[in-house]
Amino acid sequence: xxxxxxxxxxxxxxxxxxxxxxxxxxxxxxxxxxxxxxxxxxxxxxxxxxxxxxxxxxxxxxxxxxxxxxxxxxxxxxxxxxxxxxxxxxxxxxxxxxxxxxxxxxxxxxxxxxxxxxxxxxxxxxxxxxxxxxxxxxxxxxxxxxxxxxxxxxxxxxxxxxxxxxxxxxxxxxxxxxxxxxxxxxxxxxxxxxxxxxxxxxxxxxxxxxxxxxxxxxxxxxxxxxxxxxxxxxxxxxxxxxxxxx
Amino acid sequence: xxxxxxxxxxxxxxxxxxxxxxxxxxxxxxxxxxxxxxxxxxxxxxxxxxxxxxxxxxxxxxxxxxxxxxxxxxxxxxxxxxxxxxxxxxxxxxxxxxxxxxxxxxxxxxxxxxxxxxxxxxxxxxxxxxxxxxxxxxxxxxxxxxxxxxxxxxxxxxxxxxxxxxxxxxxxxxxxxxxxxxxxxxxxxxxxxxxxxxxxxxxxxxxxxxxxxxxxxxxxxxxxxxxxxxxxxxxxxxxxxxxxxxxxxxxxxxxxxxxxx
Numbered sequence: 001x002x003x004x005x006x007x008x009x010x011x012x013x014x015x016x017x018x019x020x021x022x023x024x025x026x027x028x029x030x031x032x033x034x035x036x037x038x039x040x041x042x043x044x045x046x047x048x049x050x051x052x053x054x055x056x057x058x059x060x061x062x063x064x065x066x067x068x069x070x071x072x073x074x075x076x077x078x079x080x081x082x083x084x085x086x087x088x089x090x091x092x093x094x095x096x097x098x099x100x101x102x103x104x105x106x107x108x109x110x111x112x113x114x115x116x117x118x119x120x121x122x123x124x125x126x127x128x129x130x131x132x133x134x135x136x137x138x139x140x141x142x143x144x145x146x147x148x149x150x151x152x153x154x155x156x157x158x159x160x161x162x163x164x165x166x167x168x169x170x171x172x173x174x175x176x177x178x179x180x181x182x183x184x185x186x187x188x189x190x191x192x193x194x195x196x197x198x199x200x201x202x203x204x205x206x207x208x209x210x211x212x213x214x215x216x217x218x219x220x221x222x223x224x225x226x227x228x229x230x231x232x233x234x235x236x237x238x239x240x241x242x243x244x245x246x
Numbered sequence: 247x248x249x250x251x252x253x254x255x256x257x258x259x260x261x262x263x264x265x266x267x268x269x270x271x272x273x274x275x276x277x278x279x280x281x282x283x284x285x286x287x288x289x290x291x292x293x294x295x296x297x298x299x300x301x302x303x304x305x306x307x308x309x310x311x312x313x314x315x316x317x318x319x320x321x322x323x324x325x326x327x328x329x330x331x332x333x334x335x336x337x338x339x340x341x342x343x344x345x346x347x348x349x350x351x352x353x354x355x356x357x358x359x360x361x362x363x364x365x366x367x368x369x370x371x372x373x374x375x376x377x378x379x380x381x382x383x384x385x386x387x388x389x390x391x392x393x394x395x396x397x398x399x400x401x402x403x404x405x406x407x408x409x410x411x412x413x414x415x416x417x418x419x420x421x422x423x424x425x426x427x428x429x430x431x432x433x434x435x436x437x438x439x440x441x442x443x444x445x446x447x448x449x450x451x452x453x454x455x456x457x458x459x460x461x462x463x464x465x466x467x468x469x470x471x472x473x474x475x476x477x478x479x480x481x482x483x484x485x486x487x488x489x490x491x492x493x494x495x496x497x498x499x500x501x502x503x504x505x506x507x
Contacts, residue, residue, distance in 0.1 A: 171416060175409045179399035189392040189413060192385045193420055196427035203431070224423075235416060238333075242408045 035124035076205035290457030321351035329411030
């Protein structure tokens, strides 16, 4: 089945499940269900970022030598960068299929605010493509000889940093949705936005690794996440409007 | 008829054919002034100004480096303002100006990085270091490249310009965050030498200051001349199907325009 047919099936299931409701919560739930159904129908694709992360993690010991102390020292930063890189390919297709089959035009026509629908999509995207990466973090940590006491901090950091990156990435993905090709372009656009996130996330991990306090960078990340939850969907909605109109 | 709060000349200038002629008239003057002030500034900086008591003659790179760094930020701000106007009021001219700012801004950012790197080798003993200011400037270069790339990735130029304008606005929110986060992360670069808000805190001697300011004037004038020229070309290709461009290309006299009142 091609993606359009699949998305239509998903829509039908979502409609049957929730009925046609004009209220915002109903629309969000319907959208979430649709995205989950679509992700489940193509569950093979969900494993690709995981596979990517495992492969890249496995390459580091080959490139740097299997010295456990060296690996333990760089593990936190390396895993952080690997997660950011593994998120990138999925970001590109966040809105593209919906733009191609006209779903986005229905979003614009819907009585619900576009920003809310965009936020729902971000949540669905994070749950389906990024959360699995965080779940396998203990395994990747073991491959990189990550100290056990750093692992919880790494996971909390990722739980704060990755939604932030997905929110920022959603704005860029919406901007690039109307463009011809956007693979490397998305990486180029995300880099400046990702720099502060990576700095604070790495600060927290490095603090935990050297036994220093790590709460300050984490609270900065949390503050940035709260701000991004408010502002990024609005920017994303503006970008989607540019992508749809022509 | 509803009264506009904008003066009439702004509407007049916003029309592509009028702007095309206006920019064509202004550009040579700005360019001549830019060259003249660059000549004065470089003579003052490279010949008249005394060597620095610590850095000797190597400091003279600031007469290129510092104005370029100022310009890299100024052009980004200009691009974001033009982008905002393009997004809110859909002014075609603002879209063109926002997009034509990006390559010039990227060039100034690159000059800043290159001259800083040349200066860093004898002074700090390294071509590149992950210092806060250097990193911010590098991030700025990537922002410019992202804007250029996004604008060119669209089939439709106007859509590309609007998308890239939004990216420029996202970037201007991002820039201070990057600046402060990398400062928190690592700092080696020397502090601010010229403080416009509080001249008493400036730590630069007058014979070095005036060539620097003249060079800053020169780079601003050059930017305005360059943006007018680039916007002219951009308008021509954007409006290539329009009557006024055909008239222009065919060499017939342009249709008469009403003067601004």
